[in-house]
Amino acid sequence: MALHEPLPEALEGRGISRRRFVRFCSAMVGMLALPEHYVGQVIQALQATHKPVLVWLEFQDCAGNTESILRSADPPVAEVLLDLLSWEYHETIMAGAGRQAEAVLERVMAQDTGQYIAVVEGSIPTAEGGVYCTIGGRTALDIARQVCSHAAATIAVGACAWDGGLVRADPNPTGAVGLEEAVPGIKVVNLGGCPHNVANTAAVLVHYLTFHEMPALDQFHRPLFAYGQLIHDQCERRAHYDAGEFVEAWGDAGSRKGWCLYKMGCKGPDATYNCPTVRWNSGTSWPVKAGHGCIACASHRFWDTMSPFYKPLPSVPGFGVDVSAEEIGWGVVGGVAGLTAAHAIGSALRRKAGGPEGGAAPPPEKPA
Ligand code: SF4
Ligand code: SF4
Incomplete structure (x- = not known):
């Protein structure tokens, strides 16, 4: 797209009709949980946008979040994202390399300071002065400090x-931390997930370009529209959980019938994310639908707090003894009447343990 080519023409050039663009805007409004009448405002705002500059920094990572955008099976989301913004710097996809690439970053810093959007992918090593990740002779820490503190908005994907993430999991030899910890004081929107879901990232950008502010955030600075609900409460296997119908071994009869994966380690009762509704591959499916438990990839420090991944929810220390969620529920309370109390006790224990956000009631057993 030419630098100031209007968005509708640019999309037309990519074979995306006006009708598909309107459908994209409508989907974004739905994702952001806005009333339908906002569709017109979003369309107008996106058409009038002056392509803010985007700088994408990639640090200690696997490039999975970049891949998540590039391999998006939903062309309008990826294409509109690419055309809405002026992607000036992104190591993995830009044509320039070496000094030429770094000169682009310096130009953006000089010309667009305070106006560009910074996206950060990957952790930032802090041990030994940050030497475990350097780009163009500068540490990731140094680059993040400079670029993010002069951005209009920063998104950590x-x-x-x-x-x-994984890089920070014990024993964390590089002293890796996330962006907010590495550069305290900056305002960041965190889009957790391994990888992020590009539909959520698109919705955040659309919100920012339309209303000139970020959407409402939770205590982890994650957008509430995407991280406000328990996976467990949106899961299509939930009726089996409530009926006490669980997969007990991979490939067993319950597995073939699509029963609940709690006993195979599913962390859906303790994880919040819109994965079950947004899904992957153009909304085709998501891991639990495909037969694998959720490992809570969008939960805080999930490699440490949600593993082992193939065991039911971890034991929760407190009250002098370690008990599992299952013991808290039915061993102690028992019966349907105790469900609410069991939920409250389970949540209290998790909070006491500094555990993950929220949490559902422990599972019932299938009646004999
Ligand atoms: S435990 Fe997992 S599979 Fe079972 S209902 Fe909850 S989210 Fe779905
Ligand atoms: S099912 Fe859970 S672990 Fe898997 S992608 Fe969705 S949120 Fe992440």
Whole structure:
């Protein structure tokens, strides 16, 4: 797209009709949980946007979040994202390399300071002065400090940029941390997930370009529209959980019938994310639908707090003894009448343990 080519023409050039563009805007409004009448405002705002500059920094990571955008099976989301903004710097996809690429970043810093959007992917090593990740002779820490503190808005995509992710998991030899911890004081929107879901990232950008502010955030600075609900409460296997119908071994009869994966380690009762509704591959499916438990990739420090991944929810220390969620529920309370109390006790224990956000009631057993 030419630098100031209007968005509708640019999309037309990519074979995306006006009708598909309107459908994209409508989908974004739905994702942001806005009333339908906002569709017109979003369309107008996106058509009038002057292509803000985007700088994408990639640090200690696997490039999975970049891949999540590039391999998006939903062309309008990826294409509109690419055309809405002027992607000036993104190591993995830009044509320039070496000094030429770094000169682009310097130009953006000089010409667009305070106006560009910074996206950060990957954790930031802090041990030994940050030497474990350097680009063009500068540490990731140094680059993040400079670029993010002069941005109009900063988005951390993926688990690693949010809280250090896998790279930060014990024993964390590089001293990796997430962006907010590495550069305290900056305002960041965290889009946790391993990887982030590009539909959520698109919705955040659309909100910002339309209303000139970020959407409402939770205590982890994650947008509430995407991280406000328990996975467990949106899961299509939930009726089996409530009926006490669980998969007990991979490939067993319950597995073939699509029963609940709680006993195979599913962390859906303790994880919040819109994965079950947004899904992947153009909304085709998501891991639990495909037969694998949720490992809570969008939860805080999930490699440490949600593992082992193939065991039911971890034991929760407190009250002098370690008990599992299952013991808290039916061993102690028992019966349907105790469900609400069991939920409250389970949540209290998790809070006491500094555990993950929220949490559902422990599972019932299938009646004999
Ligand atoms: S435990 Fe997992 S599979 Fe079972 S209902 Fe909850 S989210 Fe779905
Ligand atoms: S099912 Fe859970 S672990 Fe898997 S992608 Fe969705 S949120 Fe992440």
